Amino acid sequence: KEPPPGAEAYIPQKYPDNRIVSSKYTFWNFIPKNLFEQFRRIANFYFLIIFLVQLIIDTPTSPVTSGLPLFFVIAVTAIKQGYEDWLRHKADNAMNQCPVHFIQHGKLVRKQSRNLRVGDVVMVNDGETFPCDLIFLSSSREDGTCYVTTASLDGESSHKTYYAVQETKGFQTEEEIDNLHATVECEQPQPDLYKFVGRIHVYQERNEPVVRSLGSENLLLRGASLKNTEKIFGVAIYTGMETKMALNYQSKSQKRSVVEKSMNVFLVVYLCILISKALINTILKYVWQSDPFRDEPWFNQKTESERQRNLFLKAFTDFLAFMVLFNYIIPVSMYVTVEMQKFLGSYFLTWDEDMFDEETGEGPLVNTSDLNEELGQVEYIFTDKTGTLTENNMEFIECCIEGNVYVPHVICNGQILPNSGGIDMIDSSPGVSGKEREELFFRALCLCHTVQVKDDVLVDGQKKSPDSSRSCIYISSSPDEVALVEGIQRLGFTYLRLKDNHMEILNRDNDIERYELLDTLSFDSVRRRMSVIVKSASGDIYLFCKGADSAIFPRVSEGKIDQVRSRVERNAVEGLRTLCVAYKKCTQEEYDEIHELLHSAKVALQEREKKLAEAYDQIETNLILLGATAVEDRLQKAGIKVWVLTGDKMETATTLFKVLSKDEDLAFIFYVSCRLSNDLQDFGLIIDGAALSLIMKPRQTGSSGNYRELFLEICRNCSAVLCCRMAPLQKAQIVKLIKLSKEHPITLAIGDGANDVSMILEAHVGIGIIGKEGRQAARNSDYAIPKFKHLKKMILVHGHFYYIRISELVQYFFYKNVCFIFPQFLYQFFCGFSQQPLYDTAYLTLYNISFTSLPILMYSLMEQHVTSDMLKRDPSLYRDIAKNALLRWRVFLYWTFLGVFDALVFFFGAYLMLENTTVTINGQVFGNWTFGTLVFTVLVFTVTLKLALDTHYWTWINHFVIWGSLIFYIIFSLLWGGIIWPFLSYQRMYFVFIQMLSSGPAWLGIILLIIVSLLPDILKKVLCRQLWPTATERTQVKITFLLYNYWFYCWNQKMRRAGSHR
């Protein structure tokens, strides 16, 4: 339908259809697109170049040697991605083809979901999911509401109430809906699930069109499903890829771990080594060849075309050929192994039974496995208090009305005294006006909230008797509110429900009072308060406001501020969460003004947020203070024990925490750092949001950062810092401040609420608690855990393991490839720099793929250098790996030099052994392939045994892969050399391995060379352990000592028993 004449200019827009395409590829573009994606990775591209060089120019090794591993890597990744994409295709199809009811010419029509267009009116039944983003027009419920669960969107399983547009909620049947004539204006699609700004014009015959503002409460999101409502009508507004759900598919920015960064640096180093090796060899080759009889001796002449080739071209080709020969120093398989290690390793986290929460039935979630090892590097932890450190299970403790304190009386078995006798008057009993104020206070608490009554109670039962309604179940996004409403219930006022925009409460006399809800000024974390405007049955209009003391007191003009403040402060010192309540009575004229103000702000299409905030600010003034409440939020059990990390600071931190936990937005920083020294006095720093914003604000003079640095300095010298009353952005600022400080420490942020998301995204590792405040934090985090206490095991055990595993993986990979390639480099000096490979093609290809791949992969999945119990018990072990300790330059150089040493031993050992002599009993001599095979055999055994030396945790799997790969190598070599392979153009390896094994000295030489190469490492290990033991090594010794004692004890017992039998 066209909008009626007179409406604003209408430009037809192009809307996408309602197809959801989450798949990346189609059948046709899979191969090109996937290959393109894969070769965009720098490593894959490098290997592709090497492969192409091998194809184009005459290179020493066959293209197979690098083509096969590359193909393997690409194929494995492509298959995995293809499979995932196939699954997505299936899911997309299922979604796009699912039937949708929608209205066409007053009739209900069934169509496939993908045919839906913007502007179609859709009917959704109970339990169905919404096919696209809909503006909620009408519902089968009289009050024009519906209940929706957004579990599949953000994981919140609670039912949320959505409201139909006021003007259209009467359109109940298909025919009526068909007659509706309206236009909707809305903002461009954006991914924020909780924000929507729009406007609807409803054209009624004769009348002026009615304009209504549309907010997120009118927008039913695709993916959410309808609950407890028979059916609803809605008009499609965002379809297909423009729905908020689809927009949220886009991935977050990538975080990189320190290990990955060091790995890349090492790679660059190795690339330099590679290039310099190739350069050196090329230059030496031409120096050496300057004698013509070396370049072209009579027995090895060149073809005519070779002779005529340009010298520079020849030199360049030689350089490339050397690059190809040595390219294995940067192995393709390292990337695959690292990816597999991270991917598979992260399962150990999700599988961990200790981190499974029985209550909620939730285990840890791994949203990205790229940061596993970063968990072992954390130096600063930023945590949110509410719900993270505490259980987020609030209990109403007391309230204070004009200085009089009321405590709900609780009887031991949880039952509540039936009537108002349950109030202890601590102060003198209030006067008549006091009584009025008191009731007003209770009513204020009963009305000023966004709590919902659980629906089942309302739908199932008939009119409830007053008693049974006391057991109403309240649901709210904020547990404070539930605690307050339940607390007030105990004090005699029960909130029943919101019906037809009227809130019903049951007062002390068991009468139902009805208040019309005129406006809600919703809570936000900047204002830190919320208000409702209600009209009582008698026609009085009240504004009730509830909020943090600091947010209320400045706006209060009347009331016993001092008494309330002192009480609030006392409660805060005891660690209770306090809220103040105030009210304002308005006349009808005043209300009309307010309403106008709010309406204009709400209808605004631009800067609605800002305008609303201004309006709220204007409205919530001149309040009269009623009183304050106090709610207790218990600390999570065992959660605080992680503070053991900070050494003896547990008491300090706990008391600090107790004293200062008065505000809900409180971020708490503590230190895992190794910078603990016993003589240093412990300091704690407490700072609140207001002060912090002063610090963070750049100074007018332009010399910003002065305060920041000072603040940073102070913070770093404190063992614990508490920042209270923080806005979400400030939390992120603090994290950033520490993150970018001089030492670039690794930060971890943990939180459970939407207000922690910015902090979680900012920190190196973000952890979300799968908590009561919804799933926002968990969805945006890198890892999600059910309880704060699980953080301890996550960091101390899993993080530690991941870190030592991956650092060994990285170092070992470089080491084993130095060992592999350096002999080739040395060999060039003995073969006239002719790029003759030392090893056979099969060995070159399979070395990284099969001979030495599995042991390190399994090591990097299973290694436990200290038992997990020990790691958990002794947090000081965490210091051993702090600051990327196992990937420092010193360690890297050690590994590299060890690799070079081993390579020298292999090469010159074999050289001296086979030089100018025969090692067989029948006097026959060996050729160059035997020489290479000898080196290669020593190499495979040495690098595998080196890993065996590093393994501290020998499960049967480790035994299997380590001895298995050695046996596999032997069997492969026997087979490879045992048969004339018909498909090969050369038979150079025929019987080489077997001939080698038939020689006694070859065996003796292999054994000697293996032991000589391993010895320095053993020596270094033993000496370091003896002279400069780390905490980890001490612990290992201790454990072994205990074990020996135990065995000795057992053995003694056994002997004694055996003796007594005799």
Add this chain to the structure above:
Amino acid sequence: MAWSATSPGANQPDNTAFTQQRLPAWQPLLSAGIVLPLFFCVGLAFIGLGLGLYYTSNGIKELEYDYTGDPGTGNCSVCAAAGERVAPPPANCTCQWCFSLSELFQGPVFLYYELSNFYQNNRRYVVSRDDAQLSGLASALRHPTNECAPYQRSPAGVPIAPCGAIANSLFNDSFKLLHQRLPGGAYVEVPLDRTGIAWWTDYHVKFHNPEPINGSLKLAFYGTAKPPNWPRPAYDLSPDPNNTGFVNQDFVVWMRTAALPTFRKLYARIRHGNYSAGLPRGAYCVNITYNYPVLAFDGHKRLIFSSISWMGGKNPFLGVAYLTFGSLCIVTGFVMLVVYIRHQDENGEDEDE
């Protein structure tokens, strides 16, 4: 390629030893207590083994002679000068090396030739062969692989068999050993066993002549050319019909390219008749047919008589290495013992803490 794992979460994870990372495991520790005895044991064992190897190697006799023929060194210099920097080498030239043994040269004795500065391991040289052709495949015989270039086809375009640089540069000096049993007596030729010098598998499995046509190997080679440096085609390589063509012992030995630029190759074994126990005392002369030019590339040719033990030829390296390494182990063992005892107390205190 960001791989991520998510678990269902809603279900209790499996409580198996594997998923909980509690598989039973052996947790060895490389502590001084274990390593010290190990060092001493390894050290002693290596010294023992080293001594054995050293004496075995020392017991092996070697007699070598450089017959390159540098100017003024023996009578081979004439031949060398004649063939200097000429390829292919000129026709047969003979020279002689005479020596005398004052005692029995313990057998079995093996005769080797050694070339130095000869890069058989040059890449272009190593690949310059066609294994399919050498395995007697008829198709490959007439279509040698491109790797053989420039020894793939003769200038007339006829395929070369055997193709390639390795075959072309076949070592073609020959030696005859003469023994004068009694001073002033006649020289008797010592029988040189030219069989069994190549790997059995190479000779019997890897190398095959093309199928003879009408019983004639010559016909089988019809349509191929000899390698340019060879004086005669492959089927005439040796008068012995069982040792000619591709399955010629010398040829097979030569085709196994050496690892290093200085290399030895087995020429013959001396094990027949009176010489099965070794070379008895007396005067000997080696008649050398000098064909192979080495001065062109600054090379050297040597002739070596060597006896063989269970560990092969003379090579002191293994024995010395074992000895050195064994003593090193013991020395380090003592150093570590000192360190261990010194730091024992500290560690002991630590454990008490």
